[in-house]
Amino acid sequence: MERVPILKIGDILLVSIQVDMSDQTAIQLQEDLAERIVATGCHGVIIDITALDIVDSFVGRMLSTIASISKVLDAETVVVGMRPAVAITLVELGLSLNGIRTALNVERGMELIAASRADDGDVALGDDEDTETTATP
Amino acid sequence: MTAGVDLGVPATQAIRSDEDVVRVRQLVRTTAVAVRLSLVDQTKLVTAASELARNTLIYGGGGSAEVTTVSDGRRRGVRIVFADRGPGIPDLDLALTDGYTTGGGLGLGLSGARRLVDDFDIRTAVGEGTEITITKWSR
DSSP: OOOOOEEEETTEEEEEOOSOOOHHHHHHHHHHHHHHHHHHOOSEEEEEOTTOSOOOHHHHHHHHHHHHHHHHTTOEEEEEOOOHHHHHHHHHHTOOOTTOEEESSHHHHHHHHHHHHHHTTOOOSSSOGGGSOOOOO | OOOOEEOSOOEEEEEOSHHHHHHHHHHHHHHHHHTTOOHHHHHHHHHHHHHHHHHHHHTTSSEEEEEEEEEOSSOEEEEEEEEEOSOOOSOHHHHTSTTOOSSSSOSOHHHHHHHHSSEEEEEEETTTEEEEEEEEEOO
């Protein structure tokens, strides 16, 4: 079984799904991510699905579950890079990605996480210097 | 019902494991590209095939997917037949309802797959199995 790698970048865990995942690989990713969130204390998870040419109901449910697990572990999940054809298909399939925040790309996903941590008034545990300044112009 | 003439020799993929579901997706994708379905239609067909292949595995206890290139004279398309010798579906109307599931999923597999394709035909008999035929045509 293939495993999806999880990268740590500052206070964020980045998962870039590059393979056509079997259901077992998807379940493994949920478990691996939960462990990494706890082990690293990261407050953000970005799941990059740029390379995925479909999201079916199983993967959709996995994304929702990861978002819920992360939330319980005090981390925010953003799914980025969904292809237009995938978005069209998801809507027609009837899948609403409950509780999932999305952004167009990794950069915007990181901004979204930084902004939402700032809104929470949290002091970031990571070494990211601008998450502590909550003042907005 | 599914109209059209078979154009090629069908390719059959057994569905006995998780990995086979991935193989069905890949086979369907390759065939959809070969008949020049649009990117959105390819995506819809592969997604529908993924849902139905998983159903064949989980509910049917395994089976097969047969993928064929078809033509109705005007358009080309991809037809897939999912067959299993599982328990069958006792209440088809209920099984085709959004959100209904007996397997702990989201209950979108069958109903969602039907929305994503052009032709959808299901034959099922309790104790004998289920056969689902789907077709997606080029525009």
